[in-house]
Amino acid sequence: DTGVSQNPRHKITKRGQNVTFRCDPISEHNRLYWYRQTLGQGPEFLTYFQNEAQLEKSRLLSDRFSAERPKGSFSTLEIQRTEQGDSAMYLCASSFTLANYGYTFGSGTRLTVV
Amino acid sequence: DAKTTQPTSMDCAEGRAANLPCNHSTISGNEYVYWYRQIHSQGPQYIIHGLKNNETNEMASLIITEDRKSSTLILPHATLRDTAVYYCIVRVEGNAGNMLTFGGGTRLMVKP
Numbered sequence: 001d002t003g004v005s006q007n008p009r010h011k012i013t014k015r016g017q018n019v020t021f022r023c024d025p026i027s028e029h030n031r032l033y034w035y036r037q038t039l040g041q042g043p044e045f046l047t048y049f050q051n052e053a054q055l056e057k058s059r060l061l062s063d064r065f066s067a068e069r070p071k072g073s074f075s076t077l078e079i080q081r082t083e084q085g086d087s088a089m090y091l092c093a094s095s096f097t098l099a100n101y102g103y104t105f106g107s108g109t110r111l112t113v114v
Numbered sequence: 115d116a117k118t119t120q121p122t123s124m125d126c127a128e129g130r131a132a133n134l135p136c137n138h139s140t141i142s143g144n145e146y147v148y149w150y151r152q153i154h155s156q157g158p159q160y161i162i163h164g165l166k167n168n169e170t171n172e173m174a175s176l177i178i179t180e181d182r183k184s185s186t187l188i189l190p191h192a193t194l195r196d197t198a199v200y201y202c203i204v205r206v207e208g209n210a211g212n213m214l215t216f217g218g219g220t221r222l223m224v225k226p
Contacts, residue, residue: 004157033213042201042216043158056213091157102148103214105157 004106006092012112013082020078021109025094032075033103034067035091043091049075050097082113118202123221126196132189134220136202139183145206147178148214149187151198158201158216161187192224 005024013019025032031050035043046065047057051072060066064082069075079086089110093103119137126132138147148163162169162176164185169176175188189196201219 035214042199042219043214045213045215048213059213093157102150102160102163103158105159107155107157 004092004094004104006106006109008109010110015113016081018080019082020076021090022076023092024074026104029094029096031095032069033093034077037089084113087111087113118204118217120202120220125223125225126192128224128226129191132192134187134200137184138204141182141204145204147185148203150201153198194224197224
């Protein structure tokens with residue numbers, strides 16, 4: 001198991017374009033989380049899934065943000081009509097429901113909107 | 115989840131113990147104390163967690179005061195690779211949101 005994998009590692013996009021990030025969790029983990037981290041701040045929770053169900057999405061920053069996990073395995077986070085303020089590190093994490101040892105995070109996707 | 119307070123930054127000499135404090139004076143009886151760290155350009159990494167008893171694993175020790183209003187993460191022999199931002203988080207295990215709420219953390223600099 002190689003841990004939580006996120007692709008791409010870096011993304012530069014022009015303002016107004018749509019971007020999509022992918023997260024592959026640890027295979028036996030049924031929970032998957034998305035966080036955003038801006039420079040100098042701690043990660044900020046966005047949304048999470050248990051299997052394919054999105055159980056919390058009220059923290060998504062705007063209706064331009066959406067996430068899917070169609071088969072309960074990998075997940076995608078899409079940002080439509082990107083703005084310069086969307087520039088940040090987008091982190092994915094996974095966990096197993098009954099595990100009591102915390103989450104495993106990926107290395108993140110760094111988005112730069114120019 | 116209860117709020118935590120940590121020093122913004124700390125220095126530690128290589129090979130010495132690093133003691134990172136965290137205040138969580140409003141912690142509830144069912145909230146655990148978690149520690150994560152984030153090395154530059156990586157995602158946060160789980161270190162340790164506890165409810166009220168002291169805990170130790172291969173990475174660190176966690177000392178929780180008897181009133182549970184504060185805790186200390188101890189890295190017994192800090193190395194240069196321990197330079198990172200350390201986050202103290204308190205949360206209810208199994209709560210509906212199940213999210214981690216990160217504060218600003220402590221930036222630990224291990225110096226040779």
